[in-house]
Amino acid sequence: MRRRELLVAAAGALLVRPARAVADDRDPELLLELVAREDAAALAYERAAPEPLAGIAAQEADHGKALRSLLDAYGVLEAPPVKLDAPARRLAEAPDDAALEAAIALEASLVDAYSAALPELVAEGTLQTAASILASHAQHHARLRSLAGLDPFG
Amino acid sequence: MLGGCGEEDEGPSAPSALLASLAAERAFGAAVTGSPRIAARSRERAQHLAAAVSAAGGRPHDAPAPSEAAGDPVELGRAALTAHIAALPALDRRERRLGADLVKGAAADVAVLGDERGERTVEAFPGSGT
Numbered sequence: 001m002r003r004r005e006l007l008v009a010a011a012g013a014l015l016v017r018p019a020r021a022v023a024d025d026r027d028p029e030l031l032l033e034l035v036a037r038e039d040a041a042a043l044a045y046e047r048a049a050p051e052p053l054a055g056i057a058a059q060e061a062d063h064g065k066a067l068r069s070l071l072d073a074y075g076v077l078e079a080p081p082v083k084l085d086a087p088a089r090r091l092a093e094a095p096d097d098a099a100l101e102a103a104i105a106l107e108a109s110l111v112d113a114y115s116a117a118l119p120e121l122v123a124e125g126t127l128q129t130a131a132s133i134l135a136s137h138a139q140h141h142a143r144l145r146s147l148a149g150l151d152p153f154g
Numbered sequence: 155m156l157g158g159c160g161e162e163d164e165g166p167s168a169p170s171a172l173l174a175s176l177a178a179e180r181a182f183g184a185a186v187t188g189s190p191r192i193a194a195r196s197r198e199r200a201q202h203l204a205a206a207v208s209a210a211g212g213r214p215h216d217a218p219a220p221s222e223a224a225g226d227p228v229e230l231g232r233a234a235l236t237a238h239i240a241a242l243p244a245l246d247r248r249e250r251r252l253g254a255d256l257v258k259g260a261a262a263d264v265a266v267l268g269d270e271r272g273e274r275t276v277e278a279f280p281g282s283g284t
Contacts, residue, residue, distance in 0.1 A: 059278040066279070115254040119247040124165075131239040132282040134254065135261035139276045142262035143269065152266050153195070 025122045028074040031067050034130065035079045037113055038064035040088035041106060047092040052103050053143055063133045070126050100148050107141040169212030171244035175256065176203040177217035178237035182230040182260070184220040189227070189270065192263045196234075199256055206252055228273065231264040235281035257281070 038060050045057035068079060084092055087109040091102040114134035121127040142152040166174070183196030204214035238256040245253050261280055268276075 053276060056276075059276075062278040111258060115251075115258065118242065118254045118257075119250040124243040127242050128239050128282070129279075131242055131253070131257050132279045135235055135239070135257050135280040136276070136278055138258040138261040139265035139280060142265045143276050146266065146269060152269075153191075153262060 026120055027122050027126050028071060028076050030117050030120055031071050031074075031126065032076065032079060034113065034117060034133075035064055035067045035071065036083070037085065037088075037110060038067060038133075039079070039082040040085045041091075041110060043082050044084060044088035044091040044106065045103070048094060048099050048103070052100050052147060053140065056103075056140060059136060059140075063136065066129055066133070070129060100144060104141065104144045104148060104150075107137050107144060110137040111141055166241075166244050167210075168244045168246065168249060169207055169210045171241035172203060172207045172210055172249070173212055173214075173217045175234070175237045175241045176200060176207055176214060178230075178234040179203055179256070179260070180217060180219040181225065182227065182234040182263075185223045185225050185227045185230045186263075186267070187223050187227075189267060192267060195259060195263060199259055202252055203256070206249055210249070228264060228267050228271065231260060231267060232281065235260040235264060236283060239281045 042057050042060035042064060045051055045060060049057075051057055064079075071077075071079065087102075087106040091099065091106050094102040111134065114130055114137060117130055118127065118134065121130055145154060146152045165171075179196060179200045183193055183200055186193040186196060200219075207214045207217070235257065238253060238260055242250055242253045242257075264280065265276055
């Protein structure tokens with residue numbers, strides 16, 4: 001198994017710890033929303049090649065795989081088909097000279113999505129995996145802004 | 155988190171989890187001597203954490219700042235990020251909003267510090283220990 005596959009498996013394994021399910025647990029619903037965002041982002045980076053950061057499309061795909069392994073634990077075995085959302089479509093369709101700006105906007109929207117999800121998630125493994133993915137998108141955002149000559153913390 | 159035999163492990167309390175985050179953040183901030191802006195960002199996170207520790211009934215002074223810089227800043231930044239992620243399950247919704255800000259801020263700082271050193275610090279699962 002390659003190193004990247006091992007990392008994805010390990011991240012997903014956080015969820016293998018039994019979930020603390022409660023009646024109003026929205027974790028599966030939130031995870032499905034986040035999987036859709038990751039799938040769209042991965043597709044957008046592939047279509048907007050070359051990647052602004054080496055390996056960024058694969059990292060988005062790895063996020064999707066880790067989230068899917070979390071969904072498996074809830075018995076949700078299928079995620080919706082991949083569909084570009086608005087920020088991903090902007091990147092996928094951006095001309096070369098606008099791709100970096102579109103990638104920054106996409107990463108900012110992903111940071112916002114995970115930040116909004118963290119207070120809502122219930123299961124410990126789900127929460128910590130989502131937080132780690134939030135960290136990844138925050139790093140993407142900072143690096144992309146630096147590449148664009150912008151304040152990385154803006 | 156549930157234990158292997160079906161008994162629930164309550165995990166750390168919110169003050170204890172926040173204190174661990176605060177200690178890690180203060181160690182990071184003390185080590186970032188060559189990057190004043192990142193040091194200032196870390197101090198700001200530490201201030202928010204100290205306020206959250208107090209609000210949760212803990213004592214921020216139980217996580218004192220190191221008296222001098224010690225350790226690799228990037229590694230200490232990663233350790234702070236790991237501590238912020240580990241703390242989240244112990245926190246309530248309001249505290250988790252702070253937790254999300256801590257995760258975002260520490261992750262970005264690690265990426266920028268790594269850039270300055272020519273290291274690849276953009277990872278798929280930072281702070282997860284994988």
